[in-house]
Amino acid sequence: MSTEVPEGYRSGFACFVGRPNAGKSTLTNALVGTKIAIASAKPQTTRHAIRGIVTRPDAQLVLIDTPGLHRPRTLLGERLNDVVRATWSEVDTVGVCLPADQKIGPGDTYLVGELAKLPRVPALVAVATKSDLVGPTRMAQHLMAIQALEEKLGITWAHIVPVSSVTDNQLDVLADTLVSMLPEGPPLYPGGEITDEPEETLVAELIREAVLEDVRDELPHSITVAIEEMGLREGRSEERPLLDVFASLIVERDSQKGIIIGHRGERLRALGEKSRRQIETLLGTPVYLDLRVKVLKEWQRNPKHLNRLGF
Numbered sequence: 040m041s042t043e044v045p046e047g048y049r050s051g052f053a054c055f056v057g058r059p060n061a062g063k064s065t066l067t068n069a070l071v072g073t074k075i076a077i078a079s080a081k082p083q084t085t086r087h088a089i090r091g092i093v094t095r096p097d098a099q100l101v102l103i104d105t106p107g108l109h110r111p112r113t114l115l116g117e118r119l120n121d122v123v124r125a126t127w128s129e130v131d132t133v134g135v136c137l138p139a140d141q142k143i144g145p146g147d148t149y150l151v152g153e154l155a156k157l158p159r160v161p162a163l164v165a166v167a168t169k170s171d172l173v174g175p176t177r178m179a180q181h182l183m184a185i186q187a188l189e190e191k192l193g194i195t196w197a198h199i200v201p202v203s204s205v206t207d208n209q210l211d212v213l214a215d216t217l218v219s220m221l222p223e224g225p226p227l228y229p230g231g232e233i234t235d236e237p238e239e240t241l242v243a244e245l246i247r248e249a250v251l252e253d254v255r256d257e258l259p260h261s262i263t264v265a266i267e268e269m270g271l272r273e274g275r276s277e278e279r280p281l282l283d284v285f286a287s288l289i290v291e292r293d294s295q296k297g298i299i300i301g302h303r304g305e306r307l308r309a310l311g312e313k314s315r316r317q318i319e320t321l322l323g324t325p326v327y328l329d330l331r332v333k334v335l336k337e338w339q340r341n342p343k344h345l346n347r348l349g350f
Contacts (some may be wrong), residue, residue, distance in 0.1 A: 045097065051221035054103040054126055055166070056154070057136030058146040062168035062204060064315070067091050067104045068097045068137065069204040070214055092228050099219040099226040103130060104306040113339040118350050119184035127154060132162040132220040134213070139201065140172040143184045146193065155194045162197045162220045166213060232304065241321060246314040246330070247284055253310060254298060261291045262299075263338070263348055272327070282324045286334045289348070294333045 055063040069093035091102040105123045127133060133154060137147055141150060153158060165185045178201060185199055198216045202209045241266040250262055268285040275281050290296055300307045311330040318326045339342040 047223060048097060048099075048225065049221040050099040050101075050224045050227050051131035051218075052101045052103060052129065053134060053217045054105055054130050054132045055136050056105065056127070056150055057138075057166075057168070058144075058150070061138050062135035063120060063136050065204045066134075066166070066168065066202070067102050068211075069207070069210055070100075070102060075303070085127055093214065094226065094228070095214075095218070098221060099228065100214065100218055100221065101227060109329045114342060116339075116343060118345065120302055124153075124157075127161065128157055128159060130161050131222060132217055134164045134166045134217065136168045137185055138168045138169045138172075138240055139167045139181045140169050143181075143188070147286055148188070151188055151192050151194060155192050160194070163194055164213075164220070165196045165199040165221075166203040167199065169203060169205075170201040170208055171206045206238055222309060238322065239269055241286070242269065242284060242318050245284065245317045245321060246288070246310075248309055249314040249317060250288060250299065253306070253313075261295055263289045265333075265348060271324075280319075280324050282322065282326045283327045283329070284318065284326055285331075287331050289333050289335050289337065289338060291337055291339070293334055296334050299332050 055221040056065055057063050061187070068091070091104065093100040093102065103126050106183045114181065127174065135147075135151060135154070137143060147273055151163075154163065161183060161262055165188075166179055167178070167185065173181070182201070183198060185196070189195055197220060200209060200213045200216055202213050204210065244267050247262060247264045254262075265287045266284065268281060270282050272281045280316075289349075298306075299310070301309075307330060311328050314330065315326050318328065334343075335344050
């Protein structure tokens with residue numbers, strides 16, 4: 040991008056909030072145009088505030104994908120909630136994702152209520168996600184229920200926008216709406232960048248997603264991924280690069296280690312293969328992935344382990 044910033048150029052931060060599986064990560068990925076946030080139907084899938092960057096001729100919108108706010112049961116849970124509240128108080132606008140195929144429930148009310156309690160409430164946009172799953176009558180009821188939250192919780196929606204990430208319905212309208220709420224100013228990141236997350240973080244998240252999809256019922260939250268080492272293999276020509284990734288899947292108990300390794304290591308091999316393909320797609324480089332399983336007893340409750348793992 041040239042140093043000349045057009046008049047009226049806007050730039051700033053937005054984030055999406057919503058219950059688990061409300062479509063937040065899918066929406067972030069759809070607006071950025073590539074997969075930077077992992078999507079899963081399980082709560083607590085997102086653990087880092089990943090930023091997606093949408094750069095347009097008239098604006099730059101930086102999307103922050105926060106972990107879901109929840110009532111914490113572990114030290115990890117408390118730290119994730121702190122990340123969320125800190126993010127909310129720093130962004131220019133918050134998109135509250137309220138899936139059209141589900142009734143507005145206590146979880147939604149709790150979330151919006153927490154936003155209303157912030158010392159500085161950002162501009163709020165209600166996003167009726169998954170619009171492709173309902174007909175016009177149900178959508179009209181849903182939009183009325185969203186409107187009713189204003190009086191109930193003492194907030195004001197700046198806009199209410201129905202969207203579908205699956206059919207791309209109204210995504211452009213949502214992007215324009217979020218941009219309209221940003222302050223005027225030059226871009227915050229160089230053009231061409233789509234995220235400021237280090238590649239190691241993105242790779243770790245992709246591996247974790249592959250594992251979560253496979254063992255979702257057996258050990259949802261006890262898994263994290265540590266990238267021990269990552270770099271291009273030396274002695275290879277530029278035409279034939281190979282990226283070496285050495286990663287550890289960290290679980291809390293020996294029994295969980297057994298579940299992930301599977302019979303004669305078959306499950307771990309399959310997970311490694313799936314993760315490797317995803318990493319190659321993301322980074323556009325052939326990858327050699329060395330995936331091991333480590334047990335760190337009760338890591339979610341141990342401050343020392345949490346600090347070392349970057350939480």
